[in-house]
Amino acid sequence: MPKEARPPRIQDVAQLAGVSVATVSRVLSNPDIVSETTRATVRDAIAKTGYTINFTARNLRQQQVGSVLALVPNLANPFFSQILGGIAEVLRRQGLSLLVLDTHGATEQPDLEAIAPYLSRSRSDGVILLEGGLDPALFARPGCPPLVQACEWTDALDAPRVLVDNAAGGRLAAQHLAGLGHRDILHLSGPAQNSLSRSRRDGFAEALAGLGLSGQVLQGDFSMQSGFAAAASVLAMSPRPTGIFCDSDEMAVGLIHGLIAAGLRVPQDISVMGFDDIQLAAYIQPPLTTIRQHRAPLGRQAAEVLLARMQGKPYEDTTMLPVELCARASTAAPPPGR
Known part of the structure; x- marks a missing residue:
């Protein structure tokens, strides 16, 4: 009976590539510290030998479960898809799986107790x-x-x-609306105690004050439904705002729908802008002016920081990523006389 061929080993890759086993390991686990030429040589050797990493054995050696848990407040919100994609991209390179748990509505003790078992090293190696x-x-x-x-x-x-x-996103929104000539400005904010709402509110109010303006605040909950419901409140205001900044694109989409259903034109009668730049923002009518945050890079960076923490490597306590104004057709100068 012919002898069964053994599977390729990391030593075979190193020999074919003409490098050390440690270099092959670095290419597989931390490629950024290896030159592009060496990476290409090692990857070519991996392809030729057919070598594959035994992630199960590696995780056992490192006493890892092999997965990272992401806790998401509402999986139905399309905002989170690119963030989760960025996280998964980085974890996949390390042979780690991404587990996702929807925490929507988990404010009561029974719901919290249901989450607690997942926050264990027997279920995940890290949490985002x-x-x-x-x-x-x-x-x-x-x-x-x-x-x-x-x-x-x-x-x-x-x-x-x-x-x-x-x-900074709040400041950009205020400067954009004021720069178009709006003076009666409304901020449709997220929940009052939410960290995103507080920061956006502070930036928006600070920029308005710096321009000698003040604005009204109406509270929503980031959802399309709360944006639609806010339309009735806007219609009842006197004077009615000519420009509205919403803390999420979903609220902006709901608000626009409500305003148009009531007979107003966007942006001819009232300008509306959002925050996030979800995919829908570019395809509604009119296309939505918004503050774009780069969600996939945010997810990748979060995963990189978590990996550094898991591996005992240095990391920044706070990483702040920039935002940018994405001007589209839902904002324009206010109506004549306003």
């Missing part, structure tokens, strides 16, 4: 928290894996943060 409203005591329990806060945050948690510059 995209929800800023959970009880910090959840993460203070013995055995909780390393944690990174991303997108939303809470000051009560001692964990690194990967955020976008929400205050």
